[in-house]
Amino acid sequence: GESVGLHLPTLSVQEGDNSIINCAYSNSASDYFIWYKQESGKGPQFIIDIRSNMDKRQGQRVTVLLNKTVKHLSLQIAATQPGDSAVYFCAENSLNTGGFKTIFGAGTRLFVKA
Amino acid sequence: KAGVTQTPRYLIKTRGQQVTLSCSPISGHRSVSWYQQTPGQGLQFLFEYFSETQRNKGNFPGRFSGRQFSNSRSEMNVSTLELGDSALYLCASSPLGTGGKEEQYFGPGTRLTVT
Numbered sequence: 001g002e003s004v005g006l007h008l009p010t011l012s013v014q015e016g017d018n019s020i021i022n023c024a025y026s027n028s029a030s031d032y033f034i035w036y037k038q039e040s041g042k043g044p045q046f047i048i049d050i051r052s053n054m055d056k057r058q059g060q061r062v063t064v065l066l067n068k069t070v071k072h073l074s075l076q077i078a079a080t081q082p083g084d085s086a087v088y089f090c091a092e093n094s095l096n097t098g099g100f101k102t103i104f105g106a107g108t109r110l111f112v113k114a
Numbered sequence: 115k116a117g118v119t120q121t122p123r124y125l126i127k128t129r130g131q132q133v134t135l136s137c138s139p140i141s142g143h144r145s146v147s148w149y150q151q152t153p154g155q156g157l158q159f160l161f162e163y164f165s166e167t168q169r170n171k172g173n174f175p176g177r178f179s180g181r182q183f184s185n186s187r188s189e190m191n192v193s194t195l196e197l198g199d200s201a202l203y204l205c206a207s208s209p210l211g212t213g214g215k216e217e218q219y220f221g222p223g224t225r226l227t228v229t
Contacts, residue, residue: 104149
């Protein structure tokens, strides 16, 4: 069935380095993508989103890149900090027979080493 | 503005029992979605409610049901609990539910353990 997956289940980076988290999606009709961050004991928290008519969007220290040709999404975190340690999920919103549905990827755990 | 709240935060039930979880969305938000999160399956969409109507449904058995009240508060119910229902149940709200093009605001979840 449809799925959104991640290439790396865990990522360990040195504080101050840049982090790149990748995601592959399967539904070429998906038109809205979101990255969420989930810290231990909390629900997912919105980081940044991108619509399918864009290929790049920047936020504060974060950039999302969308490559529709290969159905690939990435999240770049600049100058990674210990507070960035969390699980990161990509999600796609696609239209199904029951209406729009959000499909989450498996998640990547980011460890930031001080 | 208060965030999404979920009650209870933790729950232990035995197989065969039923359970009702509650979610209060952010004030003014009309769309409420429910998700099940497990280590093996990740975040799985259960259903979405908008203006008291179930608008979208995931691939879960009929034991999982929900409803939304006129004040947008939502409940989900799981009947005849199975061990595999042990999970973190997350509720998320969004203002208008405009065809899935809004960010969702998640609550802290209810941790359900079935023994």
